[in-house]
Amino acid sequence: MNPPRGSEWLLRLVLSARDRDTVSGDLLEEYRETIVPARGDAAARRWYRRQVAGIVWRSTRTPIVAGVLLGAVLGGGILVDTARHPLADDDAAVMLAWFAAILGAWTAASAAIAWRTRRFGQAIAAGVLLGAATMLVFHVAAIARVVVFVDTIRARDDWQELVGRYQASGFHTLRA
Numbered sequence: 001m002n003p004p005r006g007s008e009w010l011l012r013l014v015l016s017a018r019d020r021d022t023v024s025g026d027l028l029e030e031y032r033e034t035i036v037p038a039r040g041d042a043a044a045r046r047w048y049r050r051q052v053a054g055i056v057w058r059s060t061r062t063p064i065v066a067g068v069l070l071g072a073v074l075g076g077g078i079l080v081d082t083a084r085h086p087l088a089d090d091d092a093a094v095m096l097a098w099f100a101a102i103l104g105a106w107t108a109a110s111a112a113i114a115w116r117t118r119r120f121g122q123a124i125a126a127g128v129l130l131g132a133a134t135m136l137v138f139h140v141a142a143i144a145r146v147v148v149f150v151d152t153i154r155a156r157d158d159w160q161e162l163v164g165r166y167q168a169s170g171f172h173t174l175r176a
Helices: 007-013 018-037 039-086 093-115 120-153 159-167
Strands: none
Touching: 007 018, 007 093, 007 120, 018 039, 039 093, 039 120, 093 120
């Protein structure tokens, strides 16, 4: 009747030292005494994960929102850049500069969380959530870029090899 180990670890990571034992103990008590007997082991484990996800969300929603906004700005940037210069190749130096800027933003946000909370674990969790949210939104925009501009950008030099491999793949459309 033990809760999911990863969820327990994540819960203890995001809680402050003074709340860690109390909150995790109360959640564990309800899990063992009420939820497992009423719902069974598998449903109780799902319940426990949802409870931990809610606690993590409430304690880290700012990094997630910041990550979504940063991803939207970056994703919007690649869409606008492709619309303005559809045949321009991706420049390695520019991509490296963008990567350094993104990494700097993630580091600054994590440092701010660490400074405010005095907890390294919470700073790491905030940085991971910020990075994951940024990359998720950015990749959605990158996929939209390919879908919207596929007829134009496939004439780019860096796409020629991709198109050559596509023709050998057996797919009927590059968008697939």
